[in-house]
Amino acid sequence: MTNEKREPTSFSHSVKVLYAKVDEQLDEAIRKFWEIETIGMMDDSDKADIDSTRAVQNFESTLQFDGIRYTVRLPWLEDDAQLPNNYHQALSRLQQIERSLKNDPHKAAHYERGMREYLEEDFVEEVTDRTGYPGRIWYLPHHAVIREDKTTTKCRIVFEGSAQYGGVTLNQHLDVGPALQNDLVKVLLRFRRFRIGLQADISKMFLQIGLNEQDRDVCRFLWRSRDVQEAPRI
Template sequence: MHSYLEVDNMLKRFWELEAEPPVTRKMLTDDEIKCEKLFKDTTKRNGDGRFIVRLPFRMANPDCMRGEFRKIAEKRLRNLEFKLQRNIKLKEDYTQVIREYLNLNHMVKVTDKDKFKKTAIYLPHHAVVREDKDTTKV
């Protein structure tokens, strides 16, 4: 038996595989371009040094500003309250997270004046439990 290998070709193919890919420009969609522009145009820092960024809506008057999402958020809240009543440990952990968010000013309590504002946006949420984390499991 006899075998012949082209060493030059093998080395060339090896280095082609190991070489870094050529630099390519990321092609952004129209929505991504608009979102990046909105971010650049509206991002500010408040007096505490925190960033304030407008939500990147695709349209000037998004569905979430028409009030339908308030009902969804309220339903999600009722489901969450029911779940927390059945699981006392989760309720304690969730309450602690909410208090921490309030203390860190990551969120603020809605005033009665703002509660039914037509331009209010309601974001439904739920507790996310991460058993794989040692800290901030909820």
């Protein structure tokens, strides 16, 4: 026993909480930095991967020349893909367009001229046998984009492969394929190598490629002139 006075004992506890966060923006910035650092020095090692894709193989195996233009099949993801018949959706969209064109005669004239040109140039054909194969009939809604600043094609008709009907779109059954555009930096570097640079434009380039007969029924669309009251043409 002792009368010695003791100081109270104190204990100190420290808890460290560590939190790890992946900065995706920083990671992307570093990746772009190294891409810029290696401009002109990276090889085209991805070309073999591009050539081996299903979309490219489909293109090469189905490409044909019919004496007028090249034709090719659509890059289907499944050979037996089934599509619902969306005729009534396409008809409803056409009626909406017709109502809007009544208030814009200038746009209506461009629209009709564009459709007439498609027929005259054999870019499209009128459907005479409307039966087709069940599950392989699809109607593409469309709209017109007017660009008055363009010297050649002022009206571009856009067909909407992403239009949805019953939870289904045409695009979801097609392979998007690899990106085939030339790298812009490489284009600019090549352009600067020589004293003279040339550029060209193929008029209506995508329309020059024909669609294989087996796939034409999934690219149907409806149209009729403003002064026609009968059922739309397919």
